Structure formats: C-alpha cells, structure tokens
Amino acid sequence: MRGTYLGEFQELVLLAIMLLDKDAYGASILEKINEHAGRWITRGALHSALTRLEEKGYIQSAMGGATAERGGRRKRLYTITPDGRSVLEEAKGIRDAFWAAIPQTTQGN
Amino acid sequence: MTKNKPLKIFINLLRWYCDPLLFEEISGDLYEGFIQNRVKKGPFLAQCIYALEVLALIRPSVVRPATRHYKSRPFMMMANYIKVTRRSFIRNRTYASINVVGLGVALACCLATYVNYSFNTSYDEEQRNIDRIHRVNYLQFQGVDESNFAVTPIGLGPQLKEIAGIDAVTQYASKRGTVRFDDDYFDFHLGFADDQFLGIFNFPVLSGSVESLKESSAIGITRATAIKYFQDENAIGQSITYLDQGQQKEFLVTVIFQDLPLNSSFRFNGMANLNGLSQVYKPDAGEWNQYLSTFLLVGESQSTSVIAQSITELAAERLTANHPGQTIEFYLDPLKGMAARAADNELSSPLKEAMPWPIYVVPGVISMLILLVTIFTFVNTFIASAAKRLKEIGIRKVMGGRRSQIIAQFIGESVAICLLALILAIPISNFLVEQYGQLLPFYDIDLNKGWDFFLFLAIMIVTVGIMAGSYPAFYISKFQPAGILKGETQVKGVGRISKLLLGAQLGFSMLALVSSILFVQNAHYQNNLELGFDTDETVVVRLVGGAEQYAPLKAKLGQNPKVSGITGAGDHVGRRFHTTSVRIESVEFEAVEMNVGENYIDIVELDLVSGRDFIGELQSDYDQSVIVSESFVKRMGWVSPIGKQVTLQDTAQHFVVGVVKDFYFDTFNSELQPLILNFSAPQEFRYLIARTHAANVTSLQEETKLAWKEVFQNQEFDIDPASHALHEGTIVNTIILKLFVFMGSIAVIMSLIGLFSLISLNLAGRMKEIGIRKVLGSSIPALIRVINRDYIVLLFVGIIAGSLISYFLIPAMMSAMWAHHIAVGPGLFIIAIALMLLVSIATVAFRVISAARVNASNLLRTE
Numbered sequence: 001m002r003g004t005y006l007g008e009f010q011e012l013v014l015l016a017i018m019l020l021d022k023d024a025y026g027a028s029i030l031e032k033i034n035e036h037a038g039r040w041i042t043r044g045a046l047h048s049a050l051t052r053l054e055e056k057g058y059i060q061s062a063m064g065g066a067t068a069e070r071g072g073r074r075k076r077l078y079t080i081t082p083d084g085r086s087v088l089e090e091a092k093g094i095r096d097a098f099w100a101a102i103p104q105t106t107q108g109n
Numbered sequence: 110m111t112k113n114k115p116l117k118i119f120i121n122l123l124r125w126y127c128d129p130l131l132f133e134e135i136s137g138d139l140y141e142g143f144i145q146n147r148v149k150k151g152p153f154l155a156q157c158i159y160a161l162e163v164l165a166l167i168r169p170s171v172v173r174p175a176t177r178h179y180k181s182r183p184f185m186m187m188a189n190y191i192k193v194t195r196r197s198f199i200r201n202r203t204y205a206s207i208n209v210v211g212l213g214v215a216l217a218c219c220l221a222t223y224v225n226y227s228f229n230t231s232y233d234e235e236q237r238n239i240d241r242i243h244r245v246n247y248l249q250f251q252g253v254d255e256s257n258f259a260v261t262p263i264g265l266g267p268q269l270k271e272i273a274g275i276d277a278v279t280q281y282a283s284k285r286g287t288v289r290f291d292d293d294y295f296d297f298h299l300g301f302a303d304d305q306f307l308g309i310f311n312f313p314v315l316s317g318s319v320e321s322l323k324e325s326s327a328i329g330i331t332r333a334t335a336i337k338y339f340q341d342e343n344a345i346g347q348s349i350t351y352l353d354q355g356q357q358k359e360f361l362v363t364v365i366f367q368d369l370p371l372n373s374s375f376r377f378n379g380m381a382n383l384n385g386l387s388q389v390y391k392p393d394a395g396e397w398n399q400y401l402s403t404f405l406l407v408g409e410s411q412s413t414s415v416i417a418q419s420i421t422e423l424a425a426e427r428l429t430a431n432h433p434g435q436t437i438e439f440y441l442d443p444l445k446g447m448a449a450r451a452a453d454n455e456l457s458s459p460l461k462e463a464m465p466w467p468i469y470v471v472p473g474v475i476s477m478l479i480l481l482v483t484i485f486t487f488v489n490t491f492i493a494s495a496a497k498r499l500k501e502i503g504i505r506k507v508m509g510g511r512r513s514q515i516i517a518q519f520i521g522e523s524v525a526i527c528l529l530a531l532i533l534a535i536p537i538s539n540f541l542v543e544q545y546g547q548l549l550p551f552y553d554i555d556l557n558k559g560w561d562f563f564l565f566l567a568i569m570i571v572t573v574g575i576m577a578g579s580y581p582a583f584y585i586s587k588f589q590p591a592g593i594l595k596g597e598t599q600v601k602g603v604g605r606i607s608k609l610l611l612g613a614q615l616g617f618s619m620l621a622l623v624s625s626i627l628f629v630q631n632a633h634y635q636n637n638l639e640l641g642f643d644t645d646e647t648v649v650v651r652l653v654g655g656a657e658q659y660a661p662l663k664a665k666l667g668q669n670p671k672v673s674g675i676t677g678a679g680d681h682v683g684r685r686f687h688t689t690s691v692r693i694e695s696v697e698f699e700a701v702e703m704n705v706g707e708n709y710i711d712i713v714e715l716d717l718v719s720g721r722d723f724i725g726e727l728q729s730d731y732d733q734s735v736i737v738s739e740s741f742v743k744r745m746g747w748v749s750p751i752g753k754q755v756t757l758q759d760t761a762q763h764f765v766v767g768v769v770k771d772f773y774f775d776t777f778n779s780e781l782q783p784l785i786l787n788f789s790a791p792q793e794f795r796y797l798i799a800r801t802h803a804a805n806v807t808s809l810q811e812e813t814k815l816a817w818k819e820v821f822q823n824q825e826f827d828i829d830p831a832s833h834a835l836h837e838g839t840i841v842n843t844i845i846l847k848l849f850v851f852m853g854s855i856a857v858i859m860s861l862i863g864l865f866s867l868i869s870l871n872l873a874g875r876m877k878e879i880g881i882r883k884v885l886g887s888s889i890p891a892l893i894r895v896i897n898r899d900y901i902v903l904l905f906v907g908i909i910a911g912s913l914i915s916y917f918l919i920p921a922m923m924s925a926m927w928a929h930h931i932a933v934g935p936g937l938f939i940i941a942i943a944l945m946l947l948v949s950i951a952t953v954a955f956r957v958i959s960a961a962r963v964n965a966s967n968l969l970r971t972e
Binding site (some may be wrong): 025027030047063069070075076 | 133165
C-alpha cells in the first residue's frame with residue numbers, strides 16, 4: 001500500500017465525512033470543517049484532498065440525486081471505507097498512546 | 110445586472126478548464142455557495158465570491174488533464190512551415206521586400222485607376238429610368254461638313270408628344286449666372302426644367318414639395334447650396350436674386366434637394382420651372398430660337414431609330430429654317446454612357462460631361478502594364494530563389510516530409526508575398542486617390558466604390574501567387590532526394606522561362622516609358638507652347654452695358670498699380686467667338702470672327718507676325734480694317750496678305766492690316782479655322798480684360814469686385830481668372846502630366862529592379878564558374894563580356910519589341926484624343942531605347958562587376 005500516512009488536513013476531511021455519514025459532499029464537508037475546526041478552506045484544496053484520499057482507498061464516491069438548490073446538478077457523495085476507518089483509528093491510537101505517555105507533571109505547563 | 114444566477118462567463122470558464130468528470134459536482138457546490146451568499150451577503154458580493162472561487166479552483170487537481178490531441182499535429186507542423194517561410198523571407202529579404210513593395214504599388218495603381226475609371230463611366234447611374242431616357246440630338250450636314258448638336262429648340266418639345274413610342278417628353282436648360290446675397294456675388298448653376306422633369310429623372314428631395322416648383326418664381330436648391338448661402342440646411346422661404354445677361358429675377362426657395370452625385374450629367378445649384386426661362390433669357394426669341402436639352406422617356410422595347418426617324422420627318426424642315434442650305438437628321442442619345450460619349454464626340458452640350466476617355470483609360474492600361482511587369486519580376490525571382498533550395502527539399506524528403514507538404518510550402522510562401530502586397534496596396538491606393546482628388550476640385554472619387562475591384566485584384570493576385578509557387582512546387586518537389594543530396598540533380602528549363610518573362614517585362618516597361626514620355630511632352634506642348642495666347646495673368650470681367658460699364662470700370666481699375674494694361678472685347682479666347690461669311694473676290698467661306706478692342710493683341714499676348722495692330726485714333730480702322738490669322742492666309746494662298754480686300758457679310762469692305770499667328774480661340778480640340786479679328790468700339794464690348802502679374806491675379810480679382818461694387822452698386826457682376834473651358838482643359842492637362850510622370854517612373858523602376866534581382870539571383874548560381882574563370886586567368890572585362898552576353902541579346906529583343914509596339918500604338922491613340930498633338934518622330938524612340946539600354950546595361954554591369962571582383966579562393970573553397 002502506498003503509504004498509510006495521513007496529513008492533518010486529510011484527517012479532518014475524513015472525520016467530517018464520517019460525521020456526515022450518508023450526506024458527505026463538497027459543500028457540506030467544507031461547512032462541517034468550518035463548524036468544528038473554525039477555519040475556511042478553499043474548494044480547490046478540498047478537491048485535491050478528496051482525490052488523494054480516494055486514490056489511497058480511504059473513501060469512495062458515487063453520484064447522488066439532483067436537487068433544485070444546486071441548479072439541478074447532482075452531488076458526488078463520499079463514504080468512508082473500512083480502510084479509511086481503520087487508518088483514522090490507527091491515527092487516533094497513536095495520539096492516545098502519546099498522550100498516555102506524557103507525565104502528569106508536564107501537563108500543567 | 111446581478112441576477113439570480115452566477116455570471117455565465119465564469120461558469121463557462123470553469124467548464125473550459127475543469128476536468129469534465131469533476132465539473133458537475135464542483136459547479137453544483139459553487140452554485141450552492143452562491144445561493145447561500147446571495148441570501149447572506151447580497152447578490153453583488155455573491156457574484157464576486159463566485160468569480161474568485163472559480164479562479165481559485167484553477168489548480169492541478171481540478172484542471173482537465175492533458176490528453177493527447179492527434180488533431181493538433183498539422184497545427185504544430187504549420188508553425189514549422191511558417192518558420193521556414195519566415196527564414197526564407199529573411200534570407201531573401203531584398204527580393205522579398207522588392208516584390209512586396211512592387212506588387213503593392215502596382216496593385217494600388219490599378220485600384221486607383223479603376224476607381225477613376227468607374228467614376229467616369231457610371232454617370233447618371235442613380236437614375237431609375239436610365240435605360241429608357243434618351244436625349245434628342247441632331248446632326249447637321251453642309252456639304253462634307255458634319256456638326257453634332259445636343260440641344261434642340263424649345264418649340265420641338267410639345268410636338269414630340271404625338272410620336273408613337275414616346276411615353277413622356279421633358280426639357281431642361283442649364284444656365285450659369287450670378288446670384289447676389291448680402292452684397293456679395295456668387296457663381297450659380299441654374300437649371301430650368303419643365304413639370305415632367307422630376308417625374309422622369311429622380312433627384313431626391315430633402316424637404317418641401319415638388320408640386321410647388323410649378324410656380325415660376327419658385328426654386329429648389331441643393332443642400333450644399335443652402336448651407337453655403339444660408340448656413341442652414343432648411344432654407345425654405347428664403348429668397349434668391351439671380352442675375353444673368355443684364356436680367357434679374359427673384360426666386361423663393363420652396364424645395365431642398367439632396368446633393369447631386371458629382372458624376373451626374375446635371376450640375377445645378379438650383380432648379381426652377383422652365384416657364385421662368387424666357388423671363389431671364391431672350392424674352393423676344395421665338396420658340397425655335399431658344400435651344401435646350403430635350404429628353405424622351407421611351408416606351409419599353411421601342412425602336413429608337415424609328416422614333417428618331419419620326420422626329421426627323423416631323424421637325425427637320427422647321428429646324429432647317431434656322432440653318433438655310435443644310436440638311437438635318439435627328440438621333441436619340443441614350444442616357445446610359447451619355448456623359449462619356451459627349452466628351453469624346455465634339456458635341457456642343459450645356460450638360461456636364463465625363464473626362465475624355467484617354468484620361469481614365471490610358472492610366473488604367475499603364476497600371477496594368479506595371480502590374481504585369483511586377484508580376485513577371487516576382488515570378489522570376491521566386492522561381493530563381495526556389496531553385497536554390499534543392500538541398501532543403503532533399504533533406505525534408507529524407508526526414509519523411511511528404512511531397513504535398515513541400516508543395517504547400519512553396520505555394521504558401523508565394524501566396525504570402527502576394528497577400529502582404531495586397532495589404533500594402535490599401536494605404537498606397539488611398540494616398541493616390543487622395544492626391545488625385547486634390548488635383549481635381551470638381552471631382553469626387555471614393556476608394557470605397559472600388560471594393561468589388563479590390564476583391565477581383567485579391568483573387569487575381571492570389572491566383573498569381575499560386576501559379577508562381579506552382580512551378581517550383583510541382584517541378585522541384587518531384588526530384589529524388591538522393592539525387593539532390595549527391596548534387597546530381599540540376600534545375601533545368603527555369604532559365605528559358607525566366608528569360609522569356611524578362612524579355613516581355615522589358616518590352617512592357619519600354620511601352621510604359623515611351624507612352625509616359627510622349628504624354629508628358631504632349632501635355633507640356635498643350636499647356637505652354639502652342640496655345641498662341643496667354644490669359645493666365647489676366648482678370649476678366651463680363652460686361653452687359655458695353656461702353657457704359659467699360660469706361661468707368663477702366664478708369665477705376667486704371668488707378669490700380671497692379672494693373673499693367675486694360676482692354677475690352679466683344680469676343681474673348683476660350684469664352685466667345687462667332688462665325689461670319691467672308692467673300693474675297695469669288696471665294697466665299699465661313700470664318701471665325703472675333704470683335705476686339707484696342708491693344709487686345711498685346712494684352713492676351715497674341716503674336717503679330719506682320720503688319721500692325723489696330724489703332725484707336727483711326728476711325729477708318731473701326732470701319733474697314735481687319736487682322737487675319739495665318740490659317741486664313743494659308744486658306745487664301747496669299748503671299749503678301751497686307752492690303753488685301755475682304756468682304757464681310759456680303760456688304761462691308763475691309764482691308765487686311767496685320768497677320769497674327771494661329772491661336773486656339775476655343776479649346777485644343779477645335780480645328781484651327783481661318784480667323785478674323787475685327788476692330789470694335791467699347792459699345793460692343795462684352796469683356797474687360799486687365800493684365801497683371803501672376804502673383805497678383807487673386808488679389809486683383811477681389812479688388813476688381815470691390816471696384817465694381819463701388820462704381821455700379823447692384824449691377825450684375827461676373828468674374829473669372831481665365832476662360833472656363835480652357836481652365837478645365839489646363840487642369841486636365843496638368844493631371845495627365847503628373848499621372849504619366851508618376852506611372853512612367855514606376856514602370857521603369859519596376860523593370861530595372863526586376864532586371865537587377867534576376868541577374869543577382871542568376872549570378873549567385875554561377876559564382877563557382879566565375880571563380881574558376883578567374884583562377885584560369887580571365888580578366889574582369891572579359892568576365893563581364895561573357896556573363897553579359899546572355900542578357901544583352903535579351904535586352905535588345907525586349908526593348909526593340911516594346912518600341913515597335915509603342916511606335917504604332919501611341920500616335921494612333923493620341924490622334925484619337927486630341928486634334929492637336931505633338932508629332933511622334935523616331936528621335937524620341939532612339940533616345941528612349943538608348944536610355945533604357947544604358948540603364949539596363951549599367952545595372953547588369955554593376956552587378957557583374959561586384960561579383961567578378963570577389964576573391965576567387967573565397968568562391969571555390971567549400972569548407
């Protein structure tokens with residue numbers, strides 16, 4: 001497998017997709033990231049991230065139904081794959097392990 | 110401006126660069142964002158954000174991935190073709206630019222002369238009924254003499270209506286008088302037309318009703334006239350005072366006409382009803398003594414000769430009463446081409462005529478010659494330079510170039526040169542037309558009217574380009590690359606074609622040169638040498654009151670220091686003459702008679718050959734002295750004319766006191782007839798002629814006008830620097846002069862350039878030969894002889910052939926144009942041939958010498 005490394009931004013995108021469950025598409029992902037991480041990212045950056053994640057097999061996509069609010073255009077809906085889920089969990093595990101190892105004394109600094 | 114949707118341009122931009130797989134979702138996302146922003150931030154900001162986002166999306170992950178476009182290969186090759194074309198232009202920059210400029214100038218000449226040609230041949234084409242309108246003309250025969258008239262008596266008109274086949278008859282009289290505005294006088298063309306005129310001819314009306322022109326005091330004026338006199342387009346209700354021949358008439362403006370095209374037979378500032386004519390002109394003259402133009406509207410498919418026959422039967426007898434002893438035959442002159450024919454036949458018509466045909470046809474022919482010469486030069490140099498590109502062709506073929514690509518390369522290059530020339534021709538022809546228009550104030554030629562011809566030229570020149578490119582393209586591209594690269598293949602046959610072209614080119618330029626020189630000489634001849642008089646430095650005032658006006662005006666003007674002499678006359682060169690019957694012993698004939706005052710011969714610079722001028726103090730001179738012209742003397746066969754007795758009008762006995770040299774009393778086109786000067790007293794004067802210096806003519810005209818007003822206040826005033834007819838003749842001659850000098854020089858320069866470039870190209874291929882000859886001991890003069898030998902023969906053949914053609918062609922052409930022109934002798938041809946040979950040989954020699962002087966080792970070394 002071509003590297004399991006997950007960038008911080010890609011991790012955010014994966015988390016947002018997981019959170020949105022069945023309703024993850026470009027605009028909603030951006031909104032969730034803004035809501036939880038408090039920052040606006042550009043669409044272009046999001047699309048590069050989505051392309052990467054799909055190449056790595058962490059997410060998959062399918063065209064959804066057309067809606068009037070999008071001027072009749074279809075959405076591309078993203079769902080997380082088991083691989084994606086496990087790589088997220090792995091990342092979380094690594095962080096948790098680090099946090100656990102950090103002694104209480106240094107925590108208050 | 111801000112709508113509910115994002116601006117199309119940005120959606121399309123996105124569609125253009127975006128990966129088609131991503132476009133739908135991305136544009137959908139953007140649209141969602143746009144709708145939200147429109148609610149939250151307003152439509153304008155939403156549009157801005159949308160646009161910025163589209164621009165921000167231009168990044169590798171979104172942009173359409175590069176795919177292989179097989180279609181673009183020919184385009185990529187095209188860039189290479191253009192590169193090769195550019196390089197070959199740069200390598201041959203001298204020849205390429207010579208060809209572009211040469212063809213450009215030649216095309217421009219063609220275009221300018223065509224515009225001029227079409228101006229002169231499209232007279233009256235704006236007339237709806239042009240195919241049905243005919244003018245009634247008649248021929249008058251007396252013995253072998255035949256005169257041609259384009260005016261008919263006013264009484265003829267009403268009678269014609271009864272003739273079958275004629276739908277309508279109209280009559281029009283063109284007069285030229287003076288109008289007075291605010292104490293100032295202006296020249297005024299007034300047309301008198303009957304009620305049918307505006308129904309048959311169409312002259313668009315800007316304002317007013319044509320019906321009102323039925324009133325004899327009403328006048329319709331053109332827009333330009335209204336603006337000139339009233340500073341306002343809408344001059345309806347204004348009044349105009351028209352003066353001519355001592356009569357005056359008040360007109361009320363009721364109609365404004367659109368301005369007439371300058372190539373209309375009718376030239377009027379104003380038009381009034383025909384029934385006002387007799388109020389101004391010859392009130393007492395009968396209906397058969399007032400002449401004007403009569404037009405017929407002929408019914409569809411009626412025979413004009415039958416109608417003319419009927420008119421002759423109806424009216425010839427009545428008209429013969431005016432011309433005893435003569436027979437008269439009517440004919441119909443179609444409006445189409447009428448103005449051009451009137452200029453060619455010696456028709457006495459008051460309507461406007463086109464230029465004599467040589468003025469618009471001959472420059473066209475010369476332009477065509479120039480174009481041919483430049484095309485030959487171009488074809489020659491192009492073929493010669495293509496033959497130098499054999500190696501390029503060989504290598505291209507080895508590298509896999511197809512034959513069709515090589516053909517396209519050559520044809521493309523020659524067409525490119527032609528197109529560049531075509532582009533260059535536009536500003537040049539624009540310049541030429543402007544210059545031409547400035548020479549002729551009464552002329553209006555417009556380059557826009559030549560666009561169809563430009564199209565023709567464009568197609569022609571591109572065809573020439575294709576043909577010029579085809580020869581090398583098809584011939585050379587056939588060669589086997591191995592043969593080319595081994596140096597075995599040689600271009601054969603090009604030499605023969607280029608020699609043929611060069612010979613023809615020299616012949617044509619010889620023709621252009623000779624005709625230019627001849628026409629220039631002729632124009633000089635007519636302008637200066639043989640007029641026999643000089644009125645350029647005079648001011649002429651027309652008188653109506655005879656001595657009552659002459660004496661006070663002469664006294665007043667005599668005080669003006671600018672005036673060096675004053676005379677009066679009843680007739681005046683270029684203005685007026687009349688004929689009289691002369692009887693000498695048993696011989697009787699018609700001679701031209703001019704009544705002149707004291708010193709007339711001095712003031713207009715006639716040349717007194719023998720005898721004396723009239724003497725004012727001698728009463729007997731008034732009664733019985735005449736001065737005759739040399740033609741008169743010749744007609745009588747007199748050896749010593751002085752003292753001979755002449756009977757005028759069967760009664761008055763006169764004696765010849767002097768002889769003047771012949772002069773052109775009317776125009777160049779009139780034959781020199783026997784002429785008599787008769788001494789007349791101021792009572793009979795119609796003209797006052799004051800001589801001054803050339804520099805003072807204009808100011809003296811103004812001062813004369815003032816003097817006139819001071820002496821006579823409201824009386825009619827008519828002034829002109831010289832006679833109208835001769836003045837236009839002079840302008841036309843000046844144009845011919847400039848035109849032919851220009852065209853002749855271009856023709857010669859073009860053919861010399863052609864010669865020069867061809868020899869240069871030819872020599873470039875023979876440099877090795879020159880090197881070897883030098884190494885083996887040839888001297889430079891010997892080299893020049895050897896190389897020149899080929900060209901000298903060619904030069905002679907081309908030049909002699911050209912001279913022969915022009916020797917037979919041009920004198921015939923000149924005889925057709927003018928009654929008096931210079932004699933064409935062999936002298937001119939000898940000079941022209943010598944000149945042309947000298948310049949050509951010098952060109953060849955110059956090129957050969959510079960080639961022969963190059964160090965031979967440089968020519969032979971190949972590394």
